[in-house]
Amino acid sequence: MAIFYYSDFKTEFNSSNFGDDINPYLIRQLFNSSIIESKDICIVGIGTLLNKKNVDRLSPYTKKIVFSTGVGYGDVPSNFDESWEFVCVRGPKSASQLGLSADKAVCDGAILLSDFYPIIAESDKKIEKIFIPHLKTHWAAGRALRKIVERAGYFYLSPDVPTDFFVEKVSIAKVVVTEAMHGAILADTMRVPWIPVSIHEHLSFKWEDWFSSLGLQYENYRISPPIWNPAKNDLKRVIKLPYQFSKECLVEAKFRLLLHTCQAVLSDEAVLKSKKISLYNSVEYINKKYGDGMAN
Template identity: 35%
Template structure:
């Protein structure tokens, strides 16, 4: 069974995407190999036309989002759950399949630090982290808050997040993991090209309304273009383009302006956290569906005769 998730070119790591091997190898040890007859679609906005054709396709907690089209779902698909009600509606499947993002299962895998080092930290979207590179660290320093780079190794991000009192998150899986680990969070938006659908989809699962706080940069940072990851080609081009092409064009006054906006958001915005009963309910439901998947594997449901 092949574990399918988005991978950036040139070996660039992204926290949200790389949660896949980190979580699934722990919850389903020995389950995955390079056999493409069965595809396991897990964490990410992966439900689009790019999913490779397989004899059987498993969906566990993924969401609709990127891509221009939806996948062709037929009898070869086994959907255990999707990220939220919007994904279920878009796919035309039962709303009973809408649970939450499967990254929430990290609650059973990671023991967070008890000591808090940072009052606030900011985690940008991966595409913005690539484009901005070290400039984001500078902006956060000027704002007086810590910086968490989604390109860091999983353990480093988890450690930094768990030592933070409130996370300002443009990276959605930063917010998802923060909420799962009981770290209050504030959604932040720095570009009109971001995709609100996936946020709304996930937030609906935890009974939260998505209302981002805006840090609007100079247009030189993010020239007009497609929505983030609207195509694989876009993400590849994002990596190829030198980040300095955009951030060298930003005057010192612009970075200071963004820093002031971030600092103001941290000081004045009310942090968000789903209720303990709701997040635990969703975690248990994910566990039950994961157990059903294990039973299906054991019964030979995904066995191929050829």
């Protein structure tokens, strides 16, 4: 399958990650099978993928088509050859980094998920509030965080659960607090208010890029002090228990106050609709130009 997305979590750690794993599903829904099955053409999909390391990985393909991808996690080559076509990127910061015109800055393609999953009416929402950590934060601090946020009344939703389960839980929530950017993107397109937070993992560039694409003012709320999973060594765990407990209490208090002190975000419905139209126009262009499986 000629779709490029970040699959290292799967290949190196045998772990799913919602923001990456939506690619095979969504791209199959959007693009002609002749493109997807091509050995020469590669669709560069959803994610923060445009950096030198990934560009080098794609050199075997004769044509690389960029669809709603973001810049980040490394240097970006200053020049791309004719084998690259940037149909659209995540936002204006990515476009600027790549030297593209402003019209190429559309949005993250994950906003189209709400056209393939049902949007739940407010009266049918069953979860008061959800917390979504970044996958790496889940690995490093998930056992502690799950306990903390559940005491504070949140549903703890890790990004490594099956895609349908992840979408379902976000869809039936009244508000989402998320460190994972695609948790925010999904919440926004499913019309669930959301609050962006950082604990361990936060790349401001990609968040600002996506915020700007929807005309939103960038903001992020830091949850501190840093919290980690308890030590596995019994002696270390006993020694650090009072310190761990005090930190957990502070973090729990912040989660309890969060919804009272921070304004939840939701993009303008008209802006979101406009971005979807632009993405579908990009899909139509790609299908018409490359649908026969031959790069022009």
